[in-house]
Amino acid sequence: MTRLAAVGGLLLGGAMVTQAAMASEPPGTAAVPRSAAESVVTNPGAALVEKFGAARTAGTWLDSEGRPVVGVTDEKTAEAVRAAGAVAKVVSHSMNELKSATAALRSAPRVAGTAWVMDYRSNQIVVQGDSTVSSSDWSKLTRTAGGIGSFVRMERTTGTFTTRINGAQPILSTGGRCSAGFNVTNGTSDFILTAGHCGPTGSTWFADNQAKQQVGQTVNSNFPGSDFSLVQYASGKAGASADVVAIGNGNGVRITGTGDAAVGQRVFRSGSTSGLRDGEVTGLDATVNYPEGTVGGLIETNVCAEPGDSGGPMFSEGIALGITSGGSGDCKTGGQTFFQPVGDALNQLGVQLIVAAPSGNGQGGAPASSAEPAPAATNTQSAASPGSASPGSTTPVTGGGETATLASRLTDPKNIGPGLLVLAGSMVALVATRYIRAEQDRKAYQRYYSATWG
Template sequence: MVRASAVAAGSAGLVAGSLYAVQAQDQEGSTQERQAGLAGTQARQRTGPSPGSQGAAAANRAAALAQRLGARTTGAYLDSAGRPVVTVTNATDAAAVRAAGVTPKMTQRSPASLKRLTSTLQRSLGTTAGTGWAVDPATSQVILWTDGSVTGTRMATVRRTAQRMGTAVRMVRIPGKLSALAAGGDAIFGGGSRCSLGFNVKRAGQDFFLTAGHCGNAVQEWTADQQGAQAVGTTEESSFPGDDFALVRSAPGAAGEGEVNLFNGQSRDITEAGEAVVGQQVVRSGSTTGVSTGSVTAVDATVNFPEGTVTGMIQTTVCAEPGDSGGPLFSGTTALGLTSGGSGDCQTGGVTFFQPVTEPLENFGAEVF
């Protein structure tokens, strides 16, 4: 089981109480509920199996098959009807995928060729802020995106790079400016900052929680209140850029139940961790904007934030705002990711990237409970 919480950070470059904000405005909303922190969790009602549980199960099955195929697939996704699809390169793998109850699809381009294209983008564009890329398994293309900050000679360089690769690369423009966010789930505070607690986890029988690495880099001691009276945890390990996750040891008596706050008086029990799949419907919980929904548009994405490059990310249509960083991304009762950054807001929409939760769980030897 798992639960959500939030944090604000007070380091250099903070905007409107967030660690790395995409805009200088933070919603007030239901402040008392958002900042109730861990103490308010016990009053929430747990919900039963969610409507997204069946989709999460299909996505988990497709992701597991794709993982077993390794270099012989460009990935898995859910089609417009919500059916799991795994791309394959040969008839033998197609038969095995079909036997597992998943639809196989022959790739138009080989996984090796698409990997070479992403490697070329890395060499050509390096860490150019405001750019990123990922393989789209449904079209066998590499999607190359730019945000509103990429203009003039930088945009000309990106376009020339894409044109040299032909139709295998499709350019997409993202409105606004990509940046790492800060906050999520129930609010947690440190050093004048706020972020979000992502998922409560256990390691060697001890209580911890996960949050964003750019939050953990900035704050050592976390509390459930802005005044610093209610200790909630101490950052033990943090990784950003490259990754975006941190492990926080829960303070004595501060560990919460295994739930995610739905900000409507209810919570969602999280029972396992899994891999996100393109096309999957997902939910994000955060202290600034509460609950937001959307779909996965890419996995294993490379994102060049101004604060640094992060790889292996989940790209979604879910909106987020400053203060949502570190908060949980989930589908049904499956934990998927930690809010990292993006562009836009929850009034006009946007693009948000998430650190896959399976990586820190493996890295720290932890598990959801």
Template sequence: MKHRRIPGRRIAVAGAGVAALVAAGFTFQSANASEPAESAPQARILSAPAAGKLSSALVRDLGSGAAGSYYDARARSLVVNVLDATAARTVEAAGAKARVVANSLAELDGARSTLKRDATIPGTSWATDPVTDKVVVTADATVSGAEWSRLGKVVDGLGGKAELKRSKGRYEPFIAGGDAISGSGGRCSLGFNVVKGGQPYFLTAGHCTEAISSWSDSSGGVIGQNEQSSFPGDDFGLVKYTAQVDHPSEVDLYNGSAQPITGAAEATVGMKVTRSGSTTQVHDGTVTGLNATVNYSEGTVSGLIQTDVCAEPGDSGGSLFSGDKAVGLTSGGSGDCTSGGETFFQPVTEALSATGSQIG
């Protein structure tokens, strides 16, 4: 059977869909932290993916002695927060920068648990920021004065473990597209092509697959059916190709070329990333937080990657990548690509593990 090409461009990339773009921001200043001693060994020059691997190894080795990490893109080095000098020496011996901070990950996780119990209000989000060594809580424009006061009391009760910010944006769902895929419930985008059991599938946002079950390409030809969907809680969906179409492992760069995708990588705070979507096409930015929680009106999604990449309605469901590595699927955010904004992404590694699929 001859393979049918999708007119315009190949199904390769990201897109957008029923998302809820949400706001948040970080102040990149250290709080209650000290820089490593001048005599500390020189940190190794690392790429962001290499820094992510080193961070995972150090966190595993240090256990409770590690208090988060982030990638210093300017110095091209990994910075690891620690609680004492012994852990600092281990970090420096491995080729990373050590920084002694006040709050342990257990304490910050405790703060997040308090927020979940006492401050789960639609229009809010929170994420652990290893640069400030705090949990940053953000409220959008829909949060009322009474709710803001309630948030303030909860955050104040957490002392130096959290800070509260207000966003001018609004957390709201929307439908539209990237490298467009559509159905009767609206239009979304393909995130990344994957393989499962030797068969071709693609990943997109879970809020897309919750609304749409059968997918068509830009010419209207049916190309896939939902296999698995997770939203809220997570935000990913797996769709099985039902048509013989090209499905290369690449991302549309909207300039006549594409970025090959050879695998997936864990996000690291400070990692430079690129997002592709049909509304605003390609935009770059930086990972600003991990394990973010967003309280959409449709429900709470946790474990998200937070970035300063802009996005607009229609970019949801699209791909976030760093070089040739898949990183995330657009979940939601706030702002726009004129004035700027923040965007949250479902980690691709979690979606791959949950669906039993592989980049390919």
């Protein structure tokens, strides 16, 4: 019976090792290009806004419970929105009126240090002026806003609206330091998607201060107007783990697709200066008058950023949303940051995001690391330990920092340790039974021989 149990243990251990080896293969995490048409819907209310039109709606956002809310201008539309499963809020001004107001602001004389954004939740246009805007310029802009209507709100900010030049992995050139944002491809060559203000076409980027490790060269840059650029890898390829963005401490988040940001959505931003930070989307279609020029169509958030974070990735639930453009304040006192939407940049550049092939867990096939992505990261953020990466890519260039103990690794059913333990125990039991049986046979023979000889 012992020998039979040992043989059964060998079969069981072999099966466990085989299963663990197969489980260790990440079939759903291969980095592949995916088109913008496969973008993820982050707010179902967007479809209702499109259905009922800009004359009957005024934007959509997520409430504190994550439910889609749609601003509507009449009770009939409100009833239709509620019937579709969303929350309706009746407001005074339609999206057409809000867009008309922003058009009037764009036609006014440009004032550097100002910005405006549609605040869907308050049904207002918020015009902001930083500390560099003079009293006379602010008074002129206030008169322009007053002529538009009472739904235009004026606010002064204490910071300064600047591009965050100088990012998740740093890339450096003679023009300054920026971040690698997301890896993209045109099917032939791979590129880094980063901020356009980082440098003009022709800028050469390196991964070190000595300019010895060349990353690539900017081949397409758009700024002002928009704020995105393409850096073509010198090697032509992004390399391993091109679908991961760094979040610090050797960890990363696998990117599984693209999406449009939603007001009220919780988002994360990673940059080489201030690391991983989180916050909320506060506005869409923002316009910022940087000293270098005006950029429109931006995402406004209350996530902080600092010089050096430009071009860094913004994401949520593993979905790429934007790349860091600029903002005001810092990560000590707080501030606001504007992001270039990823989808718009991909469409205009004619490239595709390199993302992880989706798996059954909904998190891009990446297992959560033992350390949660700080700050306040939840299990919805797919942490990964991607290992080595090409210079300048958004993947950590060091190992993932394994913190699990030997005992926990051996007892983890996803590892081969338990199977090896069963195999070893079975082999010991089998050898022991053979030895015991041999000893029993030898003694029995001695007794028989002695009795026969006597």
